[in-house]
Amino acid sequence: MxxxxxxxxxxxxxxxxxxxxxxxxxxxxxxxxxxxxxxxxDGKNCIVTGANSGIGFATAEGLASRGATVYMxxxxxxxxxxxxxxxxxxxxxxxxxxxxxxxxxxxDIKTFVSQFSxxxxxxxxxxxxxxxxxxSRKTTSEGLELSFAVNVAGTYTMTELLIPLLxxxxxxxxxxxxxxxxxxxxxxxxxxQFSESNFDGTLQYARxxxxxxxxxxxxxxxxxxxxxxFYSMHPGWAETPGVAKSxxxxxxxxxxxxxxxxxxxDTVIWLALQPKEKLVxxxxxxxxxxxxxxxxxxxxxxxxxxxxxxxxxxxxxxxFSS
Numbered sequence: 001m002x003x004x005x006x007x008x009x010x011x012x013x014x015x016x017x018x019x020x021x022x023x024x025x026x027x028x029x030x031x032x033x034x035x036x037x038x039x040x041x042d043g044k045n046c047i048v049t050g051a052n053s054g055i056g057f058a059t060a061e062g063l064a065s066r067g068a069t070v071y072m073x074x075x076x077x078x079x080x081x082x083x084x085x086x087x088x089x090x091x092x093x094x095x096x097x098x099x100x101x102x103x104x105x106x107x108d109i110k111t112f113v114s115q116f117s118x119x120x121x122x123x124x125x126x127x128x129x130x131x132x133x134x135x136s137r138k139t140t141s142e143g144l145e146l147s148f149a150v151n152v153a154g155t156y157t158m159t160e161l162l163i164p165l166l167x168x169x170x171x172x173x174x175x176x177x178x179x180x181x182x183x184x185x186x187x188x189x190x191x192x193q194f195s196e197s198n199f200d201g202t203l204q205y206a207r208x209x210x211x212x213x214x215x216x217x218x219x220x221x222x223x224x225x226x227x228x229x230f231y232s233m234h235p236g237w238a239e240t241p242g243v244a245k246s247x248x249x250x251x252x253x254x255x256x257x258x259x260x261x262x263x264x265x266d267t268v269i270w271l272a273l274q275p276k277e278k279l280v281x282x283x284x285x286x287x288x289x290x291x292x293x294x295x296x297x298x299x300x301x302x303x304x305x306x307x308x309x310x311x312x313x314x315x316x317x318x319x320f321s322s
Contacts, residue, residue, distance in 0.1 A: 019286075020181050020236040021257045025266075028287035036288070039273040041068035045123050045169070046272065049073040049103055049158065050130030052083040055178060055235050058265035059127055060096070061087045063272060069095040073112070073130070075102050103130040104140050104149040106157050106318050113161040122168035125272045128155045128177040128212075137199035144317065145193040147201065151208035152192065156215065157318050163223065170227030176271045177216055177232045179284070183209035184295050187303030190310060192317070209234075210300070213284050213293055214307045215314075220282030231271050233285040238264030 018024060046063045050056040051072035064070045064087050072087075074080035077100050084098045101112040131151050138146040144153055159175055166173040186206035194204045216232040223230070239258040270288045271279065283290045294301045315321075 020234075020259075022259050022263065023257070025236060025259050025263045025287065028289075032288055036270060037273065039066065041066040041124075041273070044068045044125065044172075045071070045121050046125040046127065047071045047073060047099075047123055047162070048127040048129055049154075052076065052079045054261050055238060055264045055268070056127075056129040057083055057087070058261040059129060059268045061090060062262075062265055062269040063125070064088075064091040064093040064096055066269075066273070067093065068125075069097070071097045071099050071116075073099045073101050073103065075100070075104075103154040103158075104132075104144075104146055106142055106144075106149075106153055109154060109157045110161065110319075113158065117161075117165060120168075121165065122173070123162055123165040124169040124173055126159065126162055126166065126175045127268055127272070128158060128175065129268070130154060131178065131180075131205075131208075133201055133205040135201040137194065137201075145204070147204050147208055148193050151205070152211055152215075152314060153318050155212060156314050159215075159219065160320065163226070163228070166228050167226055171276065173227070174229035174231065174272070174276070174279075175216075175219065176268055177212050177230075178268060179212045179232045179234045180205070180209040181234045181236065181286075182206040183213055183234070184298065184300070186210050187300040188214055188306050188310060189303070190306060190313070192310070192313060210303075211310065211314075214304050215311070216284070217282045217304070218307055218311060224281070229276050229279060229281045231279060231281070231283060231285055233267045233271060234291075235259070235264030235267065236286070 041063060046068045048056055048060045048070060051060040052074045060070050060072050072080060072084055080098045080100065084096050088094060088096050099112060099116065102108040132147055134147050140146055140149045155177060166175065183206055186203060188210055189207050213232045216230045219230040236259050238261055267285055267288055271285060280290060284293045285291060
């Protein structure tokens, strides 16, 4: 077990440094097709969570610049309004709306979706981008470990409750969940809220991100007859306020080598634009291509067999009936 973990960390470090940095993006972009990004999104409704900074902001701006009506779901009203105004000004698109919601609160998300659903608008694209890496263990008012609350409970609740509005945009609707290359570092675990005594924020984040990939597989399977597409992706190592705050050492060490937020958001926008025939529902994407979900010899693949019992636990924690 220890050797496997050490191998996993070493393999991830090498793979990440060559693939996930800015140089990896430049190399991979040689295969990109310019026409893939020239598709317009007029008349399409997109929800982007955590849209006031970093990859969420770049995603919202990228969708807005192609004519989409964008709903930015943010926790902080002031920062959200500043981002909304900036995107409207940069893109000339007035159809940018700010929705205030605390994405660490299942209750808040349920209220938001209930209010949003009353307008009966079809949702063409849901981008689950909001994420958090907390270095110390914090608990929400609902009793959930904070990272799990945002990364998993929030993502799960938002997606499940928006299925009826996504169905209204079928067969064009899709859900894109922003995971992380960090998930290569961890198998799925049933210990969702990290009950171990020595809390490790980076490991908990990796576990959450692995679970997002497995959830995407299950959603693709569960809703295959509804005409919905589910994709997870990872943005590589991008320079964002979140990374600088949560991983200052990492951010400093790789200064000048990290991707821009726009490079990090590139595959999210690409997934939102492509005809669904080009994509594989349930797949994991990186730099506009399907990517492996497991590194060789990392011992993470078999853990996905636990997903059904883990989802039951997630549903229960989010207050869904079984």
